[in-house]
Amino acid sequence: MATITFIGLGNMGGPMAGNLLKAGHELTVFDLSESAVKTLVDQGAKTADTVLEAVRDAQVVITMLPAGQHVETVYLGEHGLLAHLPAATLVIDSSTIAPETSRSVADAARSADITLLDAPVSGGVAGAKAGSLTFICGGEAEAFERARPILENMGKNVFHAGPSGAGQIAKICNNMLLAIQMAGTSEALALGVKNGLDPAVLSEIMKKSSGGNWVLNGYNPWPGVMEAAPASRDYAGGFLVNLMTKDLGLAMENATANHSPVPMGSLARNLFEFHAAQGNGQLDFSSIQRFYRPDPE
Numbered sequence: 599m600a601t602i603t604f605i606g607l608g609n610m611g612g613p614m615a616g617n618l619l620k621a622g623h624e625l626t627v628f629d630l631s632e633s634a635v636k637t638l639v640d641q642g643a644k645t646a647d648t649v650l651e652a653v654r655d656a657q658v659v660i661t662m663l664p665a666g667q668h669v670e671t672v673y674l675g676e677h678g679l680l681a682h683l684p685a686a687t688l689v690i691d692s693s694t695i696a697p698e699t700s701r702s703v704a705d706a707a708r709s710a711d712i713t714l715l716d717a718p719v720s721g722g723v724a725g726a727k728a729g730s731l732t733f734i735c736g737g738e739a740e741a742f743e744r745a746r747p748i749l750e751n752m753g754k755n756v757f758h759a760g761p762s763g764a765g766q767i768a769k770i771c772n773n774m775l776l777a778i779q780m781a782g783t784s785e786a787l788a789l790g791v792k793n794g795l796d797p798a799v800l801s802e803i804m805k806k807s808s809g810g811n812w813v814l815n816g817y818n819p820w821p822g823v824m825e826a827a828p829a830s831r832d833y834a835g836g837f838l839v840n841l842m843t844k845d846l847g848l849a850m851e852n853a854t855a856n857h858s859p860v861p862m863g864s865l866a867r868n869l870f871e872f873h874a875a876q877g878n879g880q881l882d883f884s885s886i887q888r889f890y891r892p893d894p895e
């Protein structure tokens with residue numbers, strides 16, 4: 599078992615840290631939110647007054663922060679961890695951030711003889727709670743093998759995508775494809791229903807035909823077709839439109855920087871940005887269905 603410090607105990611980080619405790623690791627936690635810290639302390643974690651105290655005995659540091667600027671603050675800022683961690687520390691950043699930011703923080707870590715792995719996740723809050731996340735890692739193979747048993751305490755699938763930043767690239771490619779699939783599936787369902795088809799029957803047909811996809815299999819955007827899907831609870835919870843627009847923004851920045859044509863991703867980004875601007879940012883991203891057809895009265 600390892601001595602781990604977990605920083606960033608939000609919707610994802612809180613339950614991920616909880617799974618490390620259940621697996622028997624010695625865990626210290628830190629967050630700017632006192633209530634987030636208290637939830638983990640109540641489960642048996644230690645905490646500290648400052649982030650530097652929190653990492654004092656850590657063999658492994660894991661961060662799960664909102665965006666690139668938070669990751670830069672924690673590792674490179676005024677009390678940045680990289681200037682204080684011992685050389686053997688393994689650092690795992692599971693935040694979804696720009697690949698360039700991941701690479702620059704990993705480079706700074708390397709200069710301090712610290713190994714940093716980018717390890718963004720797929721699977722959402724439900725996957726974080728169930729310990730069934732997919733980890734998509736970028737960094738040296740040796741660091742990946744060191745991290746693997748710890749990541750397996752929080753996830754079911756653990757991939758090594760390539761060198762530093764590769765985890766972030768694979769993650770933004772995946773989420774760009776997911777956004778395109780969700781918009782396309784919503785569009786096809788709306789067209790069928792407009793023609794009088796039952797959305798549940800049409801979904802079954804498409805699932806078993808060449809249009810079958812992940813959205814139809816487990817995340818149907820039409821209300822009432824799939825009881826457990828966010829669409830059947832007014833699109834509450836799940837993966838927020840605001841987070842999808844963040845990830846699509848990262849994909850567009852990356853595509854611009856390396857001159858990759860991404861017309862489908864760009865359309866999906868505009869569609870989700872428009873949807874967010876209409877006041878839907880806090881809804882699940884499958885609510886894009888409402889763009890094509892409002893819910894029945």
Ligand code: NAD
Pocket residue numbers: 605606607608609610611628629630631634662663664665668671672692693694695719720721722723836837838841844
């Ligand atoms: P969140 O906003 O719920 O949690 C972030 C936490 O970080 C908060 O508790 C905040 O107080 C803390 N924090 C911010 N700055 C800090 C600092 N300087 N020091 C210590 N703590 C600090 O976010 P989340 O939903 O848990 O997402 C975290 C990351 O995971 C994001 O990058 C997101 O894109 C990614 N992600 C989220 C989901 C999802 O469904 N929520 C799915 C996959 C990936």
